[in-house]
Amino acid sequence: MIQWVSDSPTALRDLKVAFRACPDSFETLKHEVKAGRVSLYELSGDDYRVTIAGEICGHSYFLWGVSGRGVIPAIRALKAYVKEAGLMSISAETHFPLVKKLCRRLNTTERVSGDVTYMEIKV
Incomplete structure (x- = not known):
């Protein structure tokens, strides 16, 4: 199940941990959500939330x-929504080597620039 939660302060607070390597980007995220350019969603299933x-x-x-919890199965579920929207991929950047390693289970294409890895997953 997917639910839009952009107006939830709890959802935004839950995401703060993902920005521990780039706290300034979290401030930018808050601004972009408020402006309506970035949306927040909660995905939940038997093995992820x-x-x-x-x-x-x-x-x-x-x-x-x-x-x-359950990032890999959640991203697999998200792929269906992204494909249904007519998009071709899911992309992200990470500063964390363990995140990069975890996401390789999704057959990511990677490009490294300094300590940031850009990842793309075809849908």
Whole structure:
């Protein structure tokens, strides 16, 4: 199940942990959500419950941040929504090597620039 939660202070607070390597980006996220350019969603299923922040960028759904339990099955579920919207991929950037390693289960394409890895998943 997917639910829009952009007006929930709790959802935004839940995402803060995803920005511990880039706290200034969290401030930008709050501004973008308030302006309506980035949306927050809660995805839940039997083996996952995550909060995501994202926006459409070209033909991709760009994830600003993800937090919660069961990220891999949640992203697999998100792929169906992204595909149904007519987009071609899900993309994200991470500062965390363990996140990059975890997301490889999703057959990501990666590009590294300094300590940031850009990842893309075809839908």
